[in-house]
Amino acid sequence: MRLVDHFQYGLNSPICLTWELTYACNLACVHCLSSSGRRDPRELSTAEAKSVIDELQRMQVFYVNIGGGEPTVRSDFWELLDYAVAHDVGVKFSTNGIKLDRARAAQLAATDYVDVQISLDGATADVNDRVRGPGSYATAMRALENLAEAGFGQPKISVVMTRQNVDQLDDFTAIADTYGAQLRITRLRPSGRGADVWDELHPTAAQQRQLYDWLVARGDGVLTGDSFFHLSAYGEALPGLNLCGAGRVVCLIDPVGDVYACPFAIHDDFLAGNVRSPGGFQEVWQSSELFTELRQPQTGGACRSCGFYDSCQGGCMAAKFFTGLPLDGPDPECVRGFGEQALAARDGSTVLPKSEVDHSRSAPRNSRGPVPVTIGRRPDKACETSPLAGMPDDASDSRLRVPVAGA
Amino acid sequence: MFDPARPHRCSPKVAVRPEPFGALVYHFGTRKLSFLKTPELVTVVSGLEQHASVHAAIDAAGVDEAQRPAYLRALAGLAANGTIEERP
Numbered sequence: 338m339r340l341v342d343h344f345q346y347g348l349n350s351p352i353c354l355t356w357e358l359t360y361a362c363n364l365a366c367v368h369c370l371s372s373s374g375r376r377d378p379r380e381l382s383t384a385e386a387k388s389v390i391d392e393l394q395r396m397q398v399f400y401v402n403i404g405g406g407e408p409t410v411r412s413d414f415w416e417l418l419d420y421a422v423a424h425d426v427g428v429k430f431s432t433n434g435i436k437l438d439r440a441r442a443a444q445l446a447a448t449d450y451v452d453v454q455i456s457l458d459g460a461t462a463d464v465n466d467r468v469r470g471p472g473s474y475a476t477a478m479r480a481l482e483n484l485a486e487a488g489f490g491q492p493k494i495s496v497v498m499t500r501q502n503v504d505q506l507d508d509f510t511a512i513a514d515t516y517g518a519q520l521r522i523t524r525l526r527p528s529g530r531g532a533d534v535w536d537e538l539h540p541t542a543a544q545q546r547q548l549y550d551w552l553v554a555r556g557d558g559v560l561t562g563d564s565f566f567h568l569s570a571y572g573e574a575l576p577g578l579n580l581c582g583a584g585r586v587v588c589l590i591d592p593v594g595d596v597y598a599c600p601f602a603i604h605d606d607f608l609a610g611n612v613r614s615p616g617g618f619q620e621v622w623q624s625s626e627l628f629t630e631l632r633q634p635q636t637g638g639a640c641r642s643c644g645f646y647d648s649c650q651g652g653c654m655a656a657k658f659f660t661g662l663p664l665d666g667p668d669p670e671c672v673r674g675f676g677e678q679a680l681a682a683r684d685g686s687t688v689l690p691k692s693e694v695d696h697s698r699s700a701p702r703n704s705r706g707p708v709p710v711t712i713g714r715r716p717d718k719a720c721e722t723s724p725l726a727g728m729p730d731d732a733s734d735s736r737l738r739v740p741v742a743g744a
Numbered sequence: 745m746f747d748p749a750r751p752h753r754c755s756p757k758v759a760v761r762p763e764p765f766g767a768l769v770y771h772f773g774t775r776k777l778s779f780l781k782t783p784e785l786v787t788v789v790s791g792l793e794q795h796a797s798v799h800a801a802i803d804a805a806g807v808d809e810a811q812r813p814a815y816l817r818a819l820a821g822l823a824a825n826g827t828i829e830e831r832p
Contacts, residue, residue: 340779343765350761352768352777397761399770399777425759427775450775 341579344586347632350396351622352586355600358386358414359406359592360696363435366458366469368497368538370601371591372529373406374698380592383413385613389590390417392618393426400427404600406592406696409436415444422450431456431495433473434480442483446490454493454521455480460508464501468538481516493560495521500537503544506551510559521560527659527669528601530697532689535660545672546571567652567668570645581654584609584631588622591694596621598631601655604692638665645673652676661687746823748798748816751831754789758827762786769827778827785818792828 361376362369381389393401401421408414409432421428429452437445437453445451455477459465462474484492494513496502502509506522513520527535540548549568552559552575563577580586583599584607590596594612597603609628610621622628640651651657652668660669661683667675754760757773766780767789780786787805788798795801798819807815822828 338765340765340781343763346764348763348768397759397768397770399759399761399772400775425772427772450772 344580344582345632345635347585347628349623350398351588353402353582354393354398354588354590355402355404356389356590357404357406357592357600358408358417359411361410362405362407362433363410364407364433364470364473365698366473366530367534368458368468368499368525368529368531369697370526370528370531371406371603372692372695372697372700374700375696376406377593377696381594381612383416385594386413386417387420389594389612389618390421390424390426392612393421394424396619396622398426400429403428403430405431407433407435415441418448418451422448427451429454429493432480433469434477437480437483439483439487442480442487442489445484446487452493453484453489454495455484455518456495456497457509457512458497458499459502460505460512464505467501468497468499481512481518484518485516490517492516492518493521494518495523497525498522498540498548499525500540500544503540503548506548506555510555519558519560521562522565523562524564524653524656526601526653526655528655529603529692529695532659532691539670542672542674542677545670549575549672564653567649567670568672569648570672574648579648580650581652583607583654584628588628590618596625598627599655601653602658603694604658604690606658606690607655636665638663640665640667640675643667643673643675658690661689746820747830748802748819750798751796752792752798752801752823752828753831754792755826755829760786760790769822771826774826776825778822778825781818785815788815788819789822789828793831 357371359376359380360371360373362373365374408430418428427450431454434455445453457465457477458468459474465474481492494509496509509520525531525535525539545568549571552565553573561575561577565575566577566579569575569579583602587599588596589600590612591603596609596612596618598607598609607627609625612618612621614620637646637651640646649668651665652671654664656669657664657666660680662669662679667679669676669680755771757771759770761768766782767786769778769780780789784805784807788801788807791801791804792798795804802812802815819828
């Protein structure tokens with residue numbers, strides 16, 4: 338049996354664990370996969386977070402990907418970072434750079450076993466700030482400068498590929514080279530607020546091909562988080578697992594301790610349990626009903642007869658789910674066009690699943706109810722000052738908006 | 745140069761995590777993950793310390809003689825990436 342076949346049946350501990358420390362964020366990126374903005378009052382305390390780290394050490398989870406929200410806005414972030422490293426749990430954290438001043442950069446340069454990933458979604462301020470908000474490009478660049486100046490070895494620059502930045506791939510490489518950084522590119526998912534902008538931001542079919550060709554030609558040393566395995570159906574398999582690892586080798590611990598099958602699947606349907614439950618994270622990982630089910634052999638469904646099923650494995654579960662497609666059918670960005678057909682075949686009765694977890698600053702406070710949005714909303718002019726301009730803060734008004742299902 | 749006649753051990757910088765297929769190996773120095781793809785290979789690697797040579801560890805793990813060359817190749821790879829090393 339190939340290693341990848343073993344992986345489908347699950348591992349004793351995850352290989353790639355994402356842990357989002359807070360829903361609080363100073364930015365309000367239009368495509369935020371976790372709909373972050375405001376802190377959740379139920380977030381894990383410092384002591385609880387440390388006991389999760391203890392558990393990860395016992396389970397021999399050798400490193401975690403920490404994110405948010407913006408993890409560095411937690412006042413105990415640096416304490417937790419040191420605690421994890423001291424307990425053999427290495428940390429790679431994603432940040433927009435807001436707290437990476439010269440002093441922090443120097444501190445990080447002196448810490449072994451920490452990777453830093455700066456998010457950047459445009460190689461120019463114009464393209465980046467349209468998605469991530471005004472000033473965010475400058476913030477990221479300043480953080481990269483500080484890290485380079487402090488002699489921090491090879492931070493990552495993490496780019497979500499969109500219709501607006503596929504043409505900038507070589508420019509991203511140039512930026513990475515300038516700062517002694519490594520480029521990481523990942524796929525835009527229709528998760529969180531990403532669902533609201535996916536239609537207009539996800540790469541076109543031609544751009545997907547362009548991206549694939551670029552990866553094959555120039556992708557050496559470029560990290561992808563295995564997120565483009567659906568492109569393998571173009572021909573040559575891309576480096577990586579080429580497998581949806583959700584609940585098998587991958588999972589997410591969210592800021593309130595909820596464990597989801599993958600970072601892009603924050604929805605009740607993919608909620609396996611909570612680290613605060615008596616058995617802790619280990620019990621959820623090893624015995625939850627959801628993860629057990631995900632580790633059953635996959636049938637391939639409608640894709641089984643496709644000659645490319647072996648290379649793409651039907652693509653990304655979250656991408657299918659949040660675009661209202663069946664989980665055992667084609668990925669919405671299937672390179673053979675079956676996803677587009679399936680999207681076109683959705684009728685007015687297709688209800689797009691919407692996560693109840695929304696910490697957007699535009700969402701009604703403490704609401705777990707549906708947050709109405711208009712799909713395909715283009716950032717309007719006033720967006721020059723705030724990426725969420727035009728979104729109502731007032732819940733009563735937002736009720737009048739067109740619900741997703743009917744859009 | 746990897747010499748299976750000499751005594752070896754698992755690097756002290758390495759942690760071995762048992763998995764259904766064998767084990768996952770993490771090197772805290774290089775931060776690289778590697779995989780021991782059979783339970784027998786895990787036995788060999790964890791048993792190195794108790795044996796006078798790599799060959800003896802392979803014998804003790806009950807590896808099929810026909811498989812020895814394949815195991816030696818795998819172990820040479822593990823020596824090259826620092827997972828195992830000669831015992832001082």
